[in-house]
Amino acid sequence: MLDANKALDVLNNAELIASSEKVSETLAQIASEITVALSDKHPLVLSVMGGAVVFTGQLLPKLSFPLDFDYIHVTRYGNNTQGGLLDWKVMPRENVAGRVVLVLDDILDEGHTLAAIREKVLSLGASAFYSAVFTDKQIGKQKPIQADFVGMQLPNKYVFGFGMDVQGAWRNLPAIYAMKE
Ligand SMILES: O=P(O)(O)OC[C@H]1O[C@H](OP(=O)(O)OP(=O)(O)O)[C@H](O)[C@@H]1O
């Protein structure tokens, strides 16, 4: 965890990647793409805690069609900027069986988290799996999964804000920043 002074230092030395205006435009765009594709599917929307909390909270009111909501919790970065093993805190539940599932996450980085979620959700009997990520990092390598809906592409840098943390800090920022190298 970063203490408050260190968190402020990180933000003061960061590079702005996407302003809050850009974030708002992106939200409107991805909401309309999801609406076109899924408005008649009565999906079960699963939010991936904790990073997807801001994306989810701002996206759901823009989806004006019937849906159900639940959350899952899985993490593999913890307080690190490199991913490790997946730590499932809350698994998908049996309520995914027979449902069209839409998983929401803040970032598709190496793709291991979303690929594992897809495997688990399909193994529990979901009838279809869709995913929407607010950001997709251009890592210059093949990923094990692509998202069906992508808000914006990001450079290959450690980013934070709009749900994404740097050592636990700054999920609450309305814009997206990158750590300076
Ligand atoms: O594509 P990947 O390389 O697997 O990384 C993407 C995952 O990493 C982040 O979660 P994190 O493990 O940081 O947990 P958090 O959501 O609690 O921050 C993010 O929210 C995604 O779920």
Ligand code: HPA
């Ligand atoms: O660049 C990132 N920032 C914050 N959280 C993340 N989880 C995967 N990649 C990132």
